[in-house]
Amino acid sequence: MSSRPSRAFPGRTLLIALYCVFTLAPIYWMVHMSMRSNEAITSTFSWLPESLSLANYIRIFTDPAWYGGYINSLIYVAINTLLSVGVALPAAYAFSRYSFLGDKHLFFWLLTNRMTPPAVFLLPFFQLYTAVGLMDTHLAVALAHMVFNVPLAVWILEGFMSAVPREIDETAYIDGYSFPRFFARIFLPLVKAGSGVTAFFCFMFSWVELLLARTLTSVDAKPIAATMTRTVSAAGMDWGTLAAAGVLTLLPGALVIWFVRKYIAKGFAMGRV
């Protein structure tokens, strides 16, 4: 509607175009590889796909060791997202609404967990989860990922919740709402967008993490990312299958982005606009 003042600068379209090419090129190459046979890959170099073969994909979908990995990954990511958002909601409410003994220290301590290199925890995790009998379960990975996802979730949600006027809470209490009823009926619908954004980030960080996921699983809950290391066989690398498996790991992410594309900008503002 309004004629916005120009924010253009020379070469801006070129910059965006170049960066998009840079982003897409490796992905294109993997997709390209995924549709070639291993022999073709190693024998002839080709810039463009010559024949579209789905053989690599079929192999993945018919081998339970392969597709089981996807299911395992999705299960622990889902558990982690639910648990993280679930425990973060009341905590973020407490941080955004009240001051209490040690609140600042607690918040800071939570954030330091985001700064802990997962490598530091590898061994202790292994021992701890073995001790409590959680090794090689989806729950183990979900719990381990909560170390970095819960602080993040609390932080993002707190930003969104602080944007909701405190007077709404008070009005509800004056109206006679009990805390649980107010929280469920009135407050949660107001931070729906925030919860969605938070879930997105939890999904993202749980989905992309491998080190802990691989360490804490062996068979039953083995993630797809770990399965992919299997492709090194006696006959050398099975590039085609590896690429196809890689392409398949892009899909959940791409799908989620597509659903939240309208909220991405807002999400990265962490509700603190």
Added chain:
Amino acid sequence: MQLVDVSLRSGSETWLYPLSLTLARTQINVLLGATRAGKTSLLRTLAGLERPATGRVLSAGGRDVTHVPVRARSVAMVYQQFINYPSFTVYDNIASPLRVAGVAAREIRERVTAMAQTLRLSSVLSRYPAELSGGQQQRVALARALAKDADLLLLDEPLVNLDFKLREELRNELPRLFARRETTVVYATTEPHEALQLGGHTHLLVAGRLVQSGPALDVFRRPTTLPAAQAFSDPPLNVIPARLDFARGSALLADDMALPLPGSLLATLPRSIDGVVLGLRAHQLTLAPGDEPACRIDGHVDLAEISGSETYVHVSRAGLSLVAQVPGVHRLSIGEPRTLYFKAADLYCFDERGALLFSPRY
């Protein structure tokens, strides 16, 4: 409802110094004071949203409700921001306190419909608050508060965020809405004329202290102290420091200008008093001398503010600035010499510590 020695602190900050206050039952109680005078703190204490640091809050029946949680009290509150539940429709917003209280569905429907009718919201019942204009949103908040039929209705500057004309309109509706109810209304405002137009009782707050309580006009006309007179004055009270000259029956201003004072005033003052502070309300100053003999002060126009039906003429002279509220539109240029007239009988007189010595008769 009664507050006994209530004070309120948060950290090192004191919001309310110990004060006792009795609300006039089933009437409008106006809390009048500048921003941060403690109005909101007092309202929140009454609602139970704040626990007083000292003192007790007593309900109408004399029961101590200081520690009764908000949920269990029979109160309703309207904020200056338009606070409604954004995810509920207008209908559900108004119905919400009734639903929580477990009122029968049919009765809820009747009460919401009636309330919507009174507040002219019938056509928007199925909309969401964000789709309404500011005036409508605030009417929804009012409707929700009124529908609850609580013993105590608290309003915290409910009109301040509305356009001028909407404010005027809603302000005229309010007393009518409250009149039909058995509710004690507490209405906080910064605007003295709002207190006068709503009538009822006025409680004047200055810097966390209650300085005067009483029927609105009484407090307006007979302030007991200078701060009370200043707090209940818009435009600001004209304050004229002066020395008394009993021999000549006049007051001397800073630049030795003499103002003749009425004998009735002088007669009430002890001879020992030297310095006083004269107070004069802006509407008592005129641009033309009336029929009766009048005092005059010459000065230069600082600004003529035109409000529409009235003009606020700011005039200053050596160390003294005055404002006159005169009817009609007067366009005066800045710096123009001008004389203001007033009747000495309209002067308030305070001693140097601000206690009232003399008040004009009404």
Added chain:
Amino acid sequence: MNGPKPVNQRAWWLVLPVLVSVAFSAIIPLMTVVNYSVQDILGPTQRVFVGMEWFREVLRDSELHGALLRQLVFSGAVLLIEMPLGVALALAMPQSGWRASLALVLFAMPLLIPWNVVGTIWQIFARPDIGMLGHALTQLGFDYNYAQHSMDAWITVLLMDVWHWTSLVALLAYAGLRSIPEAYYQAAAIDGASRWAVFRHIELPRLRSVLMIAVLLRFMDSFMIYTEPFVLTGGGPGTATTFLSQYLTQKAVGQFDLGPAAAFSLVYFLIILLVCFMLYSFMKDIDTRESP
């Protein structure tokens, strides 16, 4: 009125689930690490208290010094490239419409790829024999092979990280830019400000807090990088791309040197905490110096 938050100790009940869930996975393992760092584990039941021994050993470890140096250079390079590039991309992004959505979705893509797959993608992309990049460079006459030349390995890992993470900076900056009220741009236009002045005096000051978050995130994550170079180069050639996390994992899992590994873990964690704190105070300091 937006007064201070009311004090309410019962809020602890609301925080409790977070506390329990995080404490389980953070405090207990941390205790274990502290425990190991001061003991020599000789067997399942045999432990000897060794005090600061492991810490001394770790601090004298020249391999670790090498890894730390590489790590610092890497993180520095990452920040120097990704921050300006991300901000430039955010500024260049279309304002609205389908182009903006498309750019956003494209930019977010690399962020949602599992980290080992990122390594795989770049492995496939950069190999001289089958990779597009490697093949192209070889065709152009470069003697490029990231598996053999340290420099090539370095550049490839860095390029991979830029590919993987610049989007995060861009998206954060983009969100920050969107929150600048339109009136600022209008005022600048009326004042006749140049494009550079708009950036210098309106956009940059208003991006300050967002950029601080971006710097902290990028520093932390690049400092903890493990999976991607592990898959791509395996830390080599030699130790050319062996960063701290890899070195730690080698020590703990590979050589099973529990004591030194634990001591190293604590040192590692403290370095991150310290650098984050320094970055944070440095930027706070600029902030306060700007407003006397």
Added chain:
Amino acid sequence: MNEAPCSFHRGIDGMAQIQLIDLGHSYESRPASSRPARAHEADPWALKPMTMSWNDGGAYALLGPSGCGKTTLLNIISGLLQPTRGRILFDERDVTALPPESRNIAQVFQFPIVYDTMTVFENLAFPLRNRGWHAADIEQRVREISAILDLDADLGRRARGLSAEAKQKISLGRGLVRPDVAAVLFDEPLTVIDPHLKWLLRRKLKQIHQQLRLSLIYVTHDQTEALTFADRVVVMTHGEIVQVGTAEELFEVPEHRFVGEFIGSPGMNFLECAWDGNSARIEGIVIRTVSAMRPARQDSLAIGIRPEYVQIVPGPGPNCVPVHIVSVRDVGVSTMVALEVAGRSAWAKLRAPCALSASERTFAHFPPERCALYAGDRRVA
């Protein structure tokens, strides 16, 4: 069309500076977050086509409730918005298609806009530096403006740490610093100012206008602001200009019912009346008015009278109608009497306290020189 009352000239003191020629605007696609639906939403014009001219060196105010189109008009003048119809001329030069920076105007926004990283001095100098002024000239002009706005003491400080008032003064200063602008536009600039400081800044603005002789256009919904500030007030509602006039004219001679209702507190009373071919009648009683012309239409006629001029009298007489007193409220400075006249409610605002009581029946006198006849929305001359 509604162009007739909008064009005027102020004697011989120079040619018109800003001319709007058949200017109109409509938003084809309303943004999703647009204002709530109102009765007139079907109207496609955010700004109905209008023609008018504004003089050099004048102080004008655009006054109207929110959503009346005043900000749209302001943005068209400043060039932030392209009108969908008509032209706009500055000094006979067509600037319709020019961006804001080429229009030679300055604008002050509702909320303070300062360049945080610059000092107050640099903020004030910014528009001049961008136009290549010499340092010495900049120094002199900035000192001049900062003296007027009492910003001298803060010149060396960074802008970000200052109070909202000080920041808004910087914004005002940046708007006023260029002496050669065609006009300085103000968009509700006192919104963030504390109420009891407002009159001081109003005074500053008036003084600035007297000293600098810049053309000023001031947008506001606050009647006090508009009437105090402007030589001429442009009253707008529903995207249309309904009257242009001085404060006196708007109060004494509202040309449109909206002006009568909007200006004054409470607004003008409008009482339905009948037309007997020669004169207006309320309940059969002849009401004489200042309107000399015969109304063009015979329906929806009303007598307009300000509450300040209504007199309560004990018995019948010329221009007196029987009234029912609904309520009497002494508000300290005056007495507000709510009346019912021929089934319609009206206000009387009495200066002196009176001995009336509610539900009393008595008479109201409408002085003929204070009454005017309104046909439809417009005043009958």
